[in-house]
Amino acid sequence: MSGGIAAARLQEERKAWRKDHPFGYVARPEAAADGSTDIFTWKCLLPGKEGTLWEGGLFPLTLAFTSEYPSKPPRVKFPPGFYHPNVFPQGDVCLSILNPEKGWRPSITVKQILVGVQELLDQPNVDDPANECYHAYKRDRKLYDRLLQEQTRRYAAAKQM
Template sequence: MAGCGVAASRLAEERKSWRKDHPFGFVAKPETKEDGSTNLFKWKCLLPGKEGTLWEGGLFPLTLEFSNDYPAKPPKAKFPQDFVHPNVFPEGDVCLSILNPTKGWRASITVRQILVGVQELLDEPNIADPANGVYETYRKSRKVYDQMIKEQTKKYAADKQI
């Protein structure tokens, strides 16, 4: 359980840093437990779609779940189940190298870097590392894929989230 103190203090620092300065349009805050206390190990986030992309106008819900081994191990990043994207597993888990302990994760990566990285992934999927069948649609029929993304962006329209 020794790692828990390290994880909790790092997450408290991340929260402080985020509250002082974060990218415009992003929301990230630890979950509030039923008893009113803060759960630093589970963050509820909203990622804005980038301007000039099919994702623009959307505010996409993402959960970050940190373990007691954080920052030695990356958090799990999860969109809602059945989120449409080539690098998101059907259960919602995000497939991104900086979230993979054996690929790109480093203990110095911050919550801010994770969220910006996931936002970039939305419009720039990694087709070399697909997580589901959506990548086939992306490769074979961009028109159909683009329509799927437009529908999803409507579903998560920013004005519905606030």
């Protein structure tokens, strides 16, 4: 029955998202091969925040929910190799609100997750790095900024539309 609770909550999240979501964000359940909706897998696009090196990018993100949602957080992933100090090489996002032992609460919504991840993009937590690019962030900001700008160009919003 817990799968039913998770699916019902995700249907409510979807309805709430359709009514009110931040400008430029996209989040929707994935379409299965047979045309049905997979309510447990959401494909999202996060806009880069204005006034940051992320501006102009539209970054793909996947939210994978389990039947234990909302008791347990979704797995949140960028594409493998995404350049950010708090993104593991395989794409998983390292953020306290996504960690059941740290900041996760069942009341956290999809909207809050996505806004939190967008905030993390420009404000990485270098005390909790997920890969080696935090060295560049801390020691060679010119290199970090250049690589980040290259990534942002690869994910330019115009290419995603």
